[in-house]
Amino acid sequence: MAQAGMLSSPRGAAVRAGLSRGWIETRQSLTNVGDLIWYVMFPLIYAGVLFMMRGSTVPGTDFALGAMVLPSIVGMSIAFGGLVGPSSVLAVEREDGTLLRAKATPNGMLGYLVGKIVNIALTTAFSLVVLVIPGWGVRDQLRVDEPRAWLLIVAIFVLGLIATVPIGAALGSLLTSSAQTGLLMLGSSAMIAVSGIFYPITALPGWLQWVGQALPFYWLGLGARSALLPPEMVAAEIGESWRTVEMVGVLGVWAVAGLVLAPILLRRMAQRESGSDVAERREKVMTRGY
Amino acid sequence: MSSPENVTILEGQASPKGDGAHTVIEVRDLQMRYGTKDVLRGVSFTARRGEVLALLGPNGAGKTTTIEILEGFRMRSAGEVSVLGTDPAHGDEAWRARLGVVLQSWRDHGRWRVRELLSHLGRYYEPYSTPERARPWDVDELLRVVGLTEHADKKINTLSGGQRRRLDVAIGIVGRPELIFLDEPTAGFDPHARREFHELVHRLSDFESATILLTTHDLAEAEKLADRILVLADHHIIADGSADELGRQMATATEVRWTQGGDRHVHAVAEGDATEFVRSLLASDDGAVSELEVRHGTLEDTYMALVHRIETGQGDPGSGGPAGVPGAVVATEESE
Incomplete structure (x- = not known):
């Protein structure tokens, strides 16, 4: 391997195969109606929110409430895609044998994980792009003409995925059936509720604020607000600060925790994966009928 | 497939590579x-x-x-x-x-197309190609070999059960295992x-x-x-x-059927060779035997007898220990 170099090494080949795998699966996903509905869910919710909040302004200002919510939804979409995406996919693909297939292929697990990361990044980016449609009407209120805003959004996107995808994968490897992905949805909704996405976190009781501030949803929302909202809107935040350093710190802790846990849990899960397990789970799915 | 005679099999230690390549x-x-x-x-x-x-x-x-x-x-x-x-x-x-692996009940990659998946999975084997064994298998040839050429561009979840199984086999051998x-x-x-x-x-x-x-x-x-x-x-x-060896060892009944004097006869030779019975039958029949048929016990008969014996607890009570001897081994002693 040493003389052949990384690109022609077996692992290099698997990484390249994984990159194309991610792209192929993204293409399949974006031409699948069921998946598309999933990706436009948040943009649709935002359209609904905009409709209900029409005419309302942030108290004490003439800033549209609808414009205030948009960056929070950007942050939420990143966290949601990063947490729920990999965990639900892992649960499903363990059940249908995709993971076992990867395991039966030389360096197949590496290619599989690279493919998943690419796929999750691309589909999450896609739902952010779709947000532009309902958000078009409030663009004048946001700092979309500043390169700084876009740089920050890209940075938050990357940091957000690093902080959430490994944890999502770790969670997914703990699930024992695809039916349990419902729990993830429920858990995410609860996290979103305490993360100051649709209304300010400062309106929550003190202890819930602490819970919210432990979660990536809050910090990604805050980060996106710092990128897109006018500077004076900082007054509505805790401590009247965008707390960028704290954001990087908390997301960094999540990233480190995920990067430590995910390989251990994924390896454990992969080791246990065998044909009879797949057959057994399939049997269960058949008998329960979903 | 020619393997030399007298290869000592069970004596070999679990040697890495030095296993005589056999x-x-x-x-x-x-x-x-x-x-x-x-x-x-x-x-x-x-x-x-x-x-x-x-x-x-x-x-x-x-x-x-x-x-x-x-x-x-x-x-x-x-x-x-x-x-x-x-x-x-x-x-x-x-x-x-x-290695090539074809397991039971795959249903993965339903959205992929047949050719797309085979060429994707083949890529992982490329670095392991050797002059003697070019890896992976050429996808078009592989499709032809497993009879999926006309389904190459179909989505995998639209394949029939048999086609899906053939694809599983193709995936199992794409790396020329x-x-x-x-x-x-x-x-x-x-x-x-x-x-x-x-x-x-x-x-x-x-x-x-x-x-x-x-x-x-x-x-x-x-x-x-x-x-x-x-x-x-x-x-x-x-x-x-x-x-054959199993059949012989198990002494599964051989059936001899013939017609004589307008009647159909069946005789089961329970043990050993039926030739002796047939010889004496023909020697004593004055040319009246016709439609002679000798039917060996099938593998199914042998298998049923073997499993039946195990399940009814006859034979080999030890049920431990390795068979021990290469070649045809029926690890249970005939009890009758």
Whole structure:
């Protein structure tokens, strides 16, 4: 391997195969109606929110409430895609044998994980792009003409995925059936509720604020607000600060925790994966009928 | 497939690479226990290069468990296992690249197209290509070999059960493996697909000199494909040999039928050779015997007799220990 170099090494080949795998699966996903509905869910919710909040302004200002919510939804979409995406996919693909297939292929697990990361990044980016449609009407209120805003959004996107995808994968490897992905949805909704996405976190009781501030949803929302909202809107935040350093710190802790846990849990899960397990789970799915 | 005579099989130590390039699988006293439940209790057998082995046995006998241990997907409780010169529990990716795996019940990659998936999975094998064995298999040729050329651009979830199974086989061999594990490969095949699959297995073993270990419930298939048949029952290998050898060892009844004086006669020769009976029949018949038919016990008869004996607790009470001797071994003593 040493003389052949990384690109022609077996692992290099698997990484390249994984990159194309991610792209192929993204293409399949974006031409699948069921998946598309999933990706436009948040943009649709935002359209609904905009409709209900029409005419309302942030108290004490003439800033549209609808414009205030948009960056929070950007942050939420990143966290949601990063947490729920990999965990639900892992649960499903363990059940249908995709993971076992990867395991039966030389360096197949590496290619599989690279493919998943690419796929999750691309589909999450896609739902952010779709947000532009309902958000078009409030663009004048946001700092979309500043390169700084876009740089920050890209940075938050990357940091957000690093902080959430490994944890999502770790969670997914703990699930024992695809039916349990419902729990993830429920858990995410609860996290979103305490993360100051649709209304300010400062309106929550003190202890819930602490819970919210432990979660990536809050910090990604805050980060996106710092990128897109006018500077004076900082007054509505805790401590009247965008707390960028704290954001990087908390997301960094999540990233480190995920990067430590995910390989251990994924390896454990992969080791246990065998044909009879797949057959057994399939049997269960058949008998329960979903 | 020509292997030299007198290869000492079970004497060899689990040597890495230095296994004379002939022994591909070596299993000695393999044990598998889940909690307090014994699944395998002293399984021993070997496979030589280019050999086709069929592993038969009742449901729940541990066939799949055995294969999964050999594939490195399941950790054994005890015993020695060497696959392509490596302990599967510690097999690395280069080792994995030399194996082909076809398991039961795949239903993955439903959204992919047939050709797309085969060329994708082939990419992982490219770095393991050698001058003697170019990897992966050319996708178009592979599609032709498994009879999926006309379905190459179909989505996998639109394939019929038999087509899907053929794709599983294609994926299993895309890396041009030296050793192929096939767990019930022909489940859901129609007779035509089954025959084509049998030709493929012959091709793989003859031209690719691949060693093949397959499980099946179709005894005619095992008889047709396998150089050697292993019967796994009661947690160990109860028989190991060619279909003929097993039949002879089990002394399954041979049936002689003939017509004499307008009547149809049937005589079962329970033990040994039926020739003696036929000779005396013909010598004493004054030319009246016609439509003479001698029917050997089929593998099915042999198998049923073997499994019946185990299940009714006759024979080999030890039910432990390896078969011990290469070649045809029926590890139970005839009780009558």
